[in-house]
Amino acid sequence: MSKIGYIRVSTVDQNTDRQEIALSELGIQKIFSEKISxxxxNRPQLKSMMEYxxxxxxxxxxxxxxxxxxxxDLLSIVQxxxxxxVDLVSLEENIDTATPQGRFVLTLFGALSELERESTLKRQREGIAAEHLKGKKFGRPMVERPKDRYKVIKL
Structure with a gap:
């Protein structure tokens, strides 16, 4: 069992000190750190960490x-x-997936994500239906093709 750390800041101008300090007292064996949104x-250090x-x-x-x-994105990484x-521990949110409470919180995140996605799809379908009622057409326009493009040849 190894303790692995992952640190990320959004820009090269930011520093990772705050995160490094937070993880420093935990006996982390290896830290993956990157400065990227x-x-x-395409987060190379995240990818390397996931392979490691x-x-x-x-x-x-x-x-x-x-x-x-x-x-x-979170649920994909957690899966x-x-x-x-591999268990996940988030210090700020006090989540530890090794505990039933931690898994419960992530299950709630999953349920909320699914609800959000289904609501978005429903609104999209309703919007398309409303536009159809107004006569709007969707998709690529029909293309006229010559009728003799494919001739049947009798043998």
């Missing part, structure tokens, strides 16, 4: 916002950690 899907961690490891973060920028049998 959380919106970026093993069954039984514990990932420590200072705050959930440092690991993920959206609930969907990958779960698949690898």
């Amino acid at each position: 959380g919106k970026s899907a 961690i093993r069954d039984g490891d514990i990932l420590y973060i200072e705050s959930i916002s440092r690991l993920a920028r959206s609930t969907r 990958q950690l779960k698949d690898k049998k």
Whole structure:
């Protein structure tokens, strides 16, 4: 079992001192640190950390916002950690997925994310239906094709 840390700030102008201090007293064996926006899907240190961690490891973060920028992103990362049998500890939110309470909180996040997604899709369908009633057409326009494009040849 190893204690792994992940630290992220959004820009190169920011420093990681606050997060480093928060993790320093925990006996972390390896820290992955990067200065890149959380919106970026291309986070090299996050990818390296996900490849590095093993069954039984514990990932420590200072705050959930440092690991993920959206609930969907967070739940995806947490699922990958779960698949690898790695627990997650977030110091700021006091979440530890090794505990029933920590798993419960993440389950709530998952339910809220699903509700948000379903609500968005419902509003989208309602908006499309309203536009159809006004006569708006969606999709690519129809293209006229010559009728003799495909000829049947009798043998």
